[in-house]
Amino acid sequence: MATEALTPGSGARSGRNDAAWLLTIWIVLSIIGCLLVALVWGPHMPPGRASVQAASQATDITVLGTIATPVVIGVLLYFGWALAFWRQQPGDETDAAPLHGNVKVQTTWIAGTSAIVLALAVYGTVELINPAGAGAGQGPQPVFRNGMPPAASATSWAPGTNNILQVQVIGQQWAWTFRYPQFGGFETTQLVIPVNQPVQFNVTSLDVIHSFWAYTLGVKADANPGVNNVAYTTATVTGDFQVRCDELCGIWHGSMYDTGQVMSVSGFLAWTKTTAATMAGVTKMLPPYALTYDPTTLNLGKVNAALGLTGAGGGYYNPADPEQP
């Protein structure tokens, strides 16, 4: 300690109240930063607000970003300050004053980080429950279905009834198809959903693991072979949205994308009517609607003969010989 006071250079430093300066600058910068993140950046946070689920994710990301801002500012400010003011003076080969710990600082730090972390966990859980699972795949028995009507009827659907619209998403190497069980069970490569209506995606796969990612709808659910993975969304804006595969599924994973469409309810009903009629011939040959499919047990001969194909096109998985589709 004595050597510290005698060293030239350290005398000038001791006049400054580092703690007070740091705290003041940190609070000022944090307030500015938090306001900027929450109010300026927040409304533009991904993934946008095209559905209830996406909006809740955007809000969640904004909240996390706002809480992270003071942390980032604090650490950067501290290290910047240290580099600016607590450098070795030229010619000063002495050690700094020893400081083995500070119970008050350590307790405050532990209590503070614990409080933030627990608050974040509680907030994340609320944000998971409220928007019915936040668009994430929930497996075959979803538990977070706040406000989502039950799948009351598997064969019919009308807007505004207590019966959720079901859309089956089928992944295979390397394309998505979509089945609408409540409209005769037709299968199409177009994904169309109505606006402001809760939708239940039943996601499954025919071969390897894919992941159904409708970015602007805030939906992401893995497509597992033999498993039905349910995700909910309620689109609030009409227009196109991107669908991508988000789990590495083989060579053409990178080009496994699609464009979906959110339509008005009347437009959607008209589209289902037209498509059901167009696809009627194909629908007859499809296996009956089910939550999962085992392609090895499907009678593909009928389909292939009708379509003029000589083999399964999509790399169906043959368990008897897993390496030779």
Next chain:
Amino acid sequence: MAIEAQPESAHAPGGGEPGATPRERGWWMRPNVLTALAGAVAGYYFGHWLGNFIASQYQQVGTSDNNDFAIVIGYAFLILGWLIGLGVFNDLVRQMLGKPLNRNVSLHESGFNGNGNGMAKYFRFTLDHKVVGLQYLIGMLIYFFTGGLLAMGIRTELLSPSYHVMSPTMYLQVVGEHGTMMMMMMTSVIVGPFGNYLVPIMIGSKRVAFPRLEALSFWLTPCAYIILLSAFLDGGFPTGWTGYAPLSIQAGEGMDAYAVAFGLMGISVICAGFNLVVTIICYRAPGMRWSRLPAFVWSMLTTGFLLVLAAPVLVGGMYMIITDRTVQTAFFVNQLGGSSYLYEDLFWFFGHPEVYILALPGFGIVSEMIPVFTRKPLFGYKISVAGMFGVAILSFFVWQHHLFDSGMDPDMRPLFMLTTELISIPTGFIFLVAMGTFWKAKIRLTVPMLFAIALFINFLFGGISGVFLSDVPADTTAHGSFFVMAHFHYTIMGGLLFAFFGGIYYWLPKVMGISMNQRLGQIHFWTMFLAFNSTFMPLFAAGMLGQPRRVFEYAANLQTLNDWVSVSAFCLGGSMCVFIFNFVMSTVVWRKKAPQNPWNSRGLEWQVPSPPPADNFEYVPVILSGPYEYGDPDALPVADLHPPAGVIGGALAPAGASTGSEE
């Protein structure tokens, strides 16, 4: 000062027990890396023939177009042949036959600059932990630069939103090889070189507990390297480093190389971790109490525990992949009663502790360097240890956050969200310790210190982005996107690798007795730091804007962002060239002699000459005080390197001294 330089120990190279009678043959006759290669090639061909011979009797295997069974048996015999060629089993066999050991088994080869066995010992199966450490250092650098070149390939492909340089197949091969190679390398990049070399010296021991396990752990890594790269000859593997089933069951023959190489690396790190844990617990010098253990040794202890407990799960998972692929066991095939979730759970049950295996050594290295360059004691030593243990223990309870969208039991998600966020508390301890140590310090801005500070800045962004990923709603957007990719590059490359390079600049004067060029070191640091952030920071945005990982096609509006990233990545590659130039020139050409303790550190490893003598310490030292007592004029020197005769285990030992030492 009782601490002073010793004259270099005059032990004869290979000097063991006086009764041993080494029958030394010419270097080309002794087992070395060339005989090992010969053994590996012979082993592979024998195994391949044997596999075909067996498999042809079984219809399921024999009629398959793919020849996975023969390839896997070939790899198994390749490993066996490699080890036989290295002479790993020579002493074992001789002992089983009751014969005296042919070659003198020495725990202490001569030092790096010694006259003894020259460079040849670096190409042999040797039991000296310092030789193994240097072998590891060079080996891991080769791993790293191979993986880095593959990364350059990935970024070249991503210059354009559609595929143009590589075919989609080639792109996936390169992505998979890059990821797997880097993951295999990062697991032992600190444990191998620094852990093996420095831990015995830092705890005052002349040896490690299991020198054969340690040497084996290194010599399996070149084998894993060759096998992994051989996947390119068989068409590569399309799964990335995660190897998710059933894609990995469906994939072509290159997948076998992935499973064998990754599993082999698992075995290697189990050996390395086990050796370190036992060494640290049992081989501390008298007076090296737990409260005086350097932070780096604590990080090696926790990492060692993680390696021993987590890596077996990986080995098991890889074994199941191999049997699924070769003999149709269907562990992971849903239609046959297996489950693809089983693989995901097994993989991430290993994979998440693995992530902390990659973080803790970095924390340890910077905690070791910061007190030296701030000239202050480590702030909250106990907090730092508690942080490492907290991270290590919690890391086994968070793995399902990789599966939030997979369709796992939805009830579990709030729980795993909680545990994942809890882990940021002990991680925060490391920041508390660093910031407390910086408080009113006298910072010496040397090259290692620059890397240490950069670790905290990088890890800050890595950690904060991790909070977004732990939060299920935010993760729904971020999962599987470039956001995740940026996140783990920030924690692993920004954390571990910055610590690794800092460690090289910090400890190379000790390890080789040679100083790296500081000017080039500064250029390396600044180019690496700026290019690293310029590469990975925009990828957070790319991910949040909807670009999935491992794709060769992305939305056209993201091209500017991706081009910026690619150019930055090339600059990052250039900065690595600065390092290679500096490393090669400094160690081979310039060879500027380093003083014994250039950083004026209190660490025990700095109290021995540079490079350390063959047996580390002339006498087993007696540790007198902690390693971080800077600024305390009354502090005792860290150790007495010439303890009076009889002090060890005797009445003169300091009160409370550990009795865990031997010799």
